[in-house]
Amino acid sequence: MTIAGSIVLIMLGAILTWAVEFDLAGLDINIVGVILMIGGIAMLLFGLYRVRVTREIVHPASPERARETVYEERRYVDPEV
Known part of the structure; x- marks a missing residue:
C-alpha cells in the first residue's frame, strides 16, 4: 500500500x-501539488527501503542458508458426507 499510495500522491500532485x-482565494493549488509530490516521493523512498529491509531479514544471503533444502508436504482430507 505504501508504494501504490505514494505513486497516487505523486500523480495527484503533478496534476x-x-x-x-x-x-x-488564499490557497495556491500549485503549492499544494508540490507538497503532495514531495510527500509522495518521501513515502516511495520509505516503502522501497522497507521492502529491501524485509527481504534481507526473510532471505539472508548466508552460505549455510543457501544449501539448506526444506520440503513442505500438505495433506488435505475431504470431510465425510
Missing part, C-alpha cells in the same frame, strides 16, 4: 501543479 488552472 494539481501542471494541469489545473484554478484559483482559490
